[in-house]
Structures are given as structure tokens and as C-alpha cells.
Amino acid sequence: MPFPADLINGYRRYAGERLPEERGRLAQLAKLGQAPRAMVIGCCDSRAAPETVFSTRPGELFVVRNVANIVPPYAPDDAHHSTSAAIEFAVRELMVPDIVVLGHSLCGGIAAYLKGRQLEEIRGDFIGPWIDLLSGSQSEAEATDKDLADADMQRAVEEVVVRRSLKNLTTFPFVREKVEAGEVTLHGAHFGIATGELRILDPETGRFEAVAPAEDA
Amino acid sequence: MPFPADLINGYRRYAGERLPEERGRLAQLAKLGQAPRAMVIGCCDSRAAPETVFSTRPGELFVVRNVANIVPPYAPDDAHHSTSAAIEFAVRELMVPDIVVLGHSLCGGIAAYLKGRQLEEIRGDFIGPWIDLLSGSQSEAEATDKDLADADMQRAVEEVVVRRSLKNLTTFPFVREKVEAGEVTLHGAHFGIATGELRILDPETGRFEAVAPAEDA
Amino acid sequence: MPFPADLINGYRRYAGERLPEERGRLAQLAKLGQAPRAMVIGCCDSRAAPETVFSTRPGELFVVRNVANIVPPYAPDDAHHSTSAAIEFAVRELMVPDIVVLGHSLCGGIAAYLKGRQLEEIRGDFIGPWIDLLSGSQSEAEATDKDLADADMQRAVEEVVVRRSLKNLTTFPFVREKVEAGEVTLHGAHFGIATGELRILDPETGRFEAVAPAEDA
């Protein structure tokens, strides 16, 4: 089966339209190496690409993406930890000054968790164990608000998951040390797919606040 | 510490320039859900964002990114497998018809593997075990060409890793079944950061061939 | 004589207010090295600092500043060429993808040139020969507009000097090659001190146009 024609055309469009503007920057980044200004831990969802939401250019964001933008708790062992390895690479090798956990609305992984899919054929081989990392986040959401409608619950859990991932990041010794030294800062955000609204986690209030339009800045 | 001002401004640029063009598409994707036309397994590298290379819009690519675009072999257990869970979600829940493993030049993870970083302090807690998934890829590269210069070796191993990830994908029963049923097709590609060149793995020859420019490109 | 107290206090303000936010980025840039996204050739004038005008952070702009933001013509010899060496370092060593010549209003060097200071004691040992690089720019300005008032003449020559510096940049073989290869792009801009207005040289029209406010973008 040949390579998808639409992707080839998409590359040609990139090569014809965007690459000319970035040829020099890419050559520079190839010679000098990357020094990304931030790491983003996002979801695989096709509607929430970090580079799109933040209008970034090559070299700016080191991005790990998994189902439901989850950061597992620190658990070093012989297993192959994809997300934890990426975090360690970003913090120790690339010394990123900022880490952003980017959640988003309508997250399929979180929806699956909320639907409590316990049937083996649905949990599958890996989705179930992965989603188990979300255990308890529903009650965490209910703790703050008892009477949540379904849509509100989904949104509330999405926010809980961002807070949890940030909390789990601090369980990594090499992250915590740099956070305490002021060399790494942790941030949370939530992207609303239906409207394109970005809301940022306010460390003071612990709430997600919409980004004010430029003129209000 | 406040949310990075440059990322906020990047979002404002997105909201002012690109969002207006995609508002309708996003609203549609929010209501009907995503049905990505392909899954891309790429690297976290800040210089190789799949959405950029393929000029895709929201809803098109379901993207998992880890260090060195690795697909581990099928190994179901109680552990939390980030990449495997994403693959299962893409294939079983989203039924993507195509899966693209996108490698790239100057991969830091592969460079670390080639430098044979065995010292604990460099292997860290997670980078070492993760990179162990690359074990043997150097000799695999040498098998096809004995006299590789360093730069060539890096490139050769990058190609081996793409082939390996594709091979490992077929160790997942739910992937193999659909591949055999013609419902899923696997593809390999390699992005050259210095030049922006995309090379596609030819299943016939097993070699990576540069994408021919469009007639009018 | 002790170090100026106001500068020490300024540093303490930096150390107390801005450094905390930049600590991580600086540590990263120290380990990975700089890869500035642009070179700016500006004037020494105390009222036209490039980092201020473009709100840039550490690592973004490689800046050479001399009297009247002049780029001399390519003239390799045994002499010590400060500006030419900086340009070569930026283009060959740091591979900056963009070079911006930033002129500004009320330029003292250009005013000196226009006042035709021929008396030795005013030309001094170095100002005179340096300003001689501006020779002919007045008639160049008059060529496009015969009846310029003094203020207009100053402004017109400031613009001519930016155009000239851009033209001289292309006399450097290592710049011209990269410009032709699309790896380096040259840009001109003019900062108005009295109003803080930035005007950008439009390569099409050859005229300087004010930057439109965000909402018009």
C-alpha cells in the first residue's frame, strides 16, 4: 500500500510554503542542536496539537503526547517508561525551564474512564491499565462539587487530570530539585476544542482562567 | 511563576490568525468527535512536529510522541504502557486506517544510544531503560553496511529504528489482524532536520526515498 | 572610583525581579549554548535598545551595535573589523536565519554627517572616518525627493542608511550565498524614539511601513 497521498501533498505544501521561511532556522538548529524553551505534555488527540495551539516554530517545544496527557507517578524500575523517559530527557539533557501539562476538552481517554469500561474486551490489553492511572479522579472532582452534570463532570475530571499530572511531576526527584531551585516551573492549561479557548491554571486559586484577549493585557 | 508570556502571545496569535479559519471545523469535530485519518508515532524532538511536516489541520493526525519514536514489542501486563495504550486506542477505538512511524535526523535519543551511555548518572532512572529498546540496532545497521562513518551510522540507526517500530507494531495482535485484513496500513518515513527533506520507506526495496517535488512545486 | 551605585541597584533589581523567571532558561542556554533566532545590527544610541523594542528574552538576539547602525562594505584585509567580524560570527558560527538592520530617529551619527562636520577637532580621530561611510547618502535621499525639510532630510537619510547597510550585507560572500540559498533573510526597520513607533521596510515598495496593531493582523 503506497504512502497516503494526502500526507505526501501535505508535505509538499509544507516544503513549498513553510519550509522556505524556516530553512535557515532548521539549518541552524541542525548545527547547534535544540534548546527548546518548554516541554509540553499533551494528549494524542488529533484536535489538540500543542504546536498549533501555541503557534510555535521548530525548536521551541519538546512534546510528549500520550492518551489523556498523563504523567505517571515516579516509579523507577526495569520497565520501559515512555513518558517518564521523555520527562527525564527534557529536564536533565535539555534543561527545559518550563513544563506545561496541556489538557483538553472531550478527551476520549477520560470519557472511557468515566464510562467505567470494565469489560475486558473494551479495556483491551493496554488501555485499561493506562486509564487506571486516572483512578480516583472522579471522586476528586466530586469532592469539590457534588452535583456535576455529565458534561461538567467530564470537564471537571479533565482539570483534575492536569492537576494530578503536575502533582506527579513533583514526585520525580530531578524535577522537584529543579523546581525548588527555581530552574524549572510547572504550568497547567486546558484547551477547549469546540471554541478554541485556552484556559490557564492559576496557581493561586487553583482554577483554570481563560486567556484574556491581547488588549486587556 | 506566571505562565510563559511568549506562549500566551503564541496562543493569541493562533486565536487571532488561525482559529477564525478553523472555528467551524473545530465545532464540527467537537460535536461529531475525532476520526483521524492516520496515527503518527513520532519523536518528542522540538524540530520534528508531525503536524508541521504534513501541514495537517485539526482532526487529521492522532499523534503519540516519545523519545526516538519507539514502538516497544507487544508485552501486555499490569504495567502502564503509554505508547502501547495509544496504539491500542488508535487502532481499536479510533480505527485509524494508516499508521506512520516518523523518524528524524539528529535524534538525541539515538545519539545517546550510540554514545553507549552506560554510566548510571547518564542513564538516569528512565532514559537508560527506555534507550535499551534500541539494543542491537547498531549491529543491525552494520549488517547492511560494514563501513559506516559516524554521521552515516546515526542516520542508518535512525532508519533501523523506524523499521523496528514498524516490525514491533505487527507483534500487536489487534494490529496484525487489521493489517492482514487490509484495514490498517503501516508506513515509515524519515524527516531531515537540516534540509527539511522527507524520505519515505519503500516497502518494496526497504529503502527510504525522498519525496519527489510536486510538478508545480 | 566605585562602580556606579545606580547600576548596582539596577543589577539587584534584575537579580530580584527578572532573574528568578529566567534562571532556568539561562542555565539551559549555558549548557546547550546560544542559537539566536536573529542578528540585529543597531545603533549605540541609549534610546534604541533592540531587546527593549522587540521584548526579547536571553538567547534570542545576537546584537552588534555601532554608531548609526552601519554595515561597512565587504573589505577583507589585516585590519580589525569589529562589525564585519560580528556579522561573520553570526552567519558562519551561529547560523542566524534572519538579520535585522534597525535604524532609529534622531540618530546623532547621521546628524553629525548632515551637519557636514569637516573641522578636524570635530571629526576627531575616528568619528570622521567612520561617518565617511555615510558619504553620498544625502544625495541618495534627495534623488528620491528634491525638497526635503531638515527634519525630513534626517529621517530620509536614516532610511537610506538602513537600505545601504542591507545592500552592503549582500557584498559579503558568506551572506550572499546564504541569502540566495534561502537560509538567511535580510530585514530593515526604523524605530521612532519620540513616539515608540516601529516601521518596517517593505521589500516590495522599498518603503517603511508602520507595524499595524495586533487586531488588524
Place this chain on the structure above:
Amino acid sequence: MPFPADLINGYRRYAGERLPEERGRLAQLAKLGQAPRAMVIGCCDSRAAPETVFSTRPGELFVVRNVANIVPPYAPDDAHHSTSAAIEFAVRELMVPDIVVLGHSLCGGIAAYLKGRQLEEIRGDFIGPWIDLLSGSQSEAEATDKDLADADMQRAVEEVVVRRSLKNLTTFPFVREKVEAGEVTLHGAHFGIATGELRILDPETGRFEAVAPAEDA
């Protein structure tokens, strides 16, 4: 190729956030002209902007920047001396009372000199001759300390270069006269990129001492 979007947005940030606070000061400086309280001779390095390190506002610092913050010896001739012209302009025209030579860590120009880049293709057309101004500074550093590790040597030479630039300043008659008349004071400083530490040259001891934090800092 259009003007870089990120720089345009950076200017808009300046225009929206900082300009309003400085509009009055800029209008004043435009009418009355600049009277900078000091000249800074710094490096082009993107990580060591004088205005940032000293938290200065428009009108305060007259800044010349070249590779490795070098002041060449006084050598009046017909050549175009960028740095010397800036010094003469600052001292004779603007009568700055203080001149600060600001060195910094990890200086690429000094690293190039220490690597003894003699090959023509690396010396290039201008970098080599410019760096030749550093000749002998390594042995000068070794004279004070025989057993310097590489990192220490880089730091030691950076300090030697600051002392040399200060010494060369006194070879300019118009500088020496004013220094002797107590109308101009020369100062040396060194900025540490990794930590943001500023160290000031103590004229008594000839050593660089860290700036003590403000009591309340």
C-alpha cells in the same frame, strides 16, 4: 520573506505593555536629546544584554557591542574603526562620566581564540583578525595561575580581556585626559550566564567580586 512574526509580536508586546510607561520619557529624550549616564562596551552574545543585566530604561546606557567586548588599542588611521568611533562619540560628543566594560562567561569569541583556530576556513575573513586582538591573553592568564583547568582558563581569559579593554581605553588620548581630570571613570564587570551572577572588578585588588545582594533583596 516577511519580517519575522515573533519579532513583530514582540514589538506589539512592547507597544502594549512597556511603551505606555515610557512614552513621556521617550518624548523628553527625543526633544532634549540623549545624555546617557554611562557607556557600556559589551559582547554581541544573545545571553548578555547590558540593558537587561542593569535593568536600565531608555536614555541610560550608550552601548557598543562587538565579539568578545574588545577595545582595540588606539590606532588612528584612515580605516573605519567601529568600536573606536563609538568610544570617541561617547566621550567627546556625549561626555559619558562612566565607561563599563562588561565581559561574560561562555564567550564564543574567547572560546574560539582558546581553541586556537588557525585554519583559514575557520578564521574566515574577519573573525581571525578580530580575535588576533586577544593574542597573548592566555599567557597573561597563566602568568597569574599556572595550573588552570579548561573551564577556569576560559573564565580567566574572559577576565583578562576585560582588564585589557580597560587598559586599551587609556591609550586613547581623549579618554586618558578625562580620566586624569576625573571626568571619566572606567569600570570592569563580568556576567555569569549560567547563574546570572554579576561580578565587579575591584580596582584595589584587581579581582572580580560578586555583587552583594541588597539587604532586602
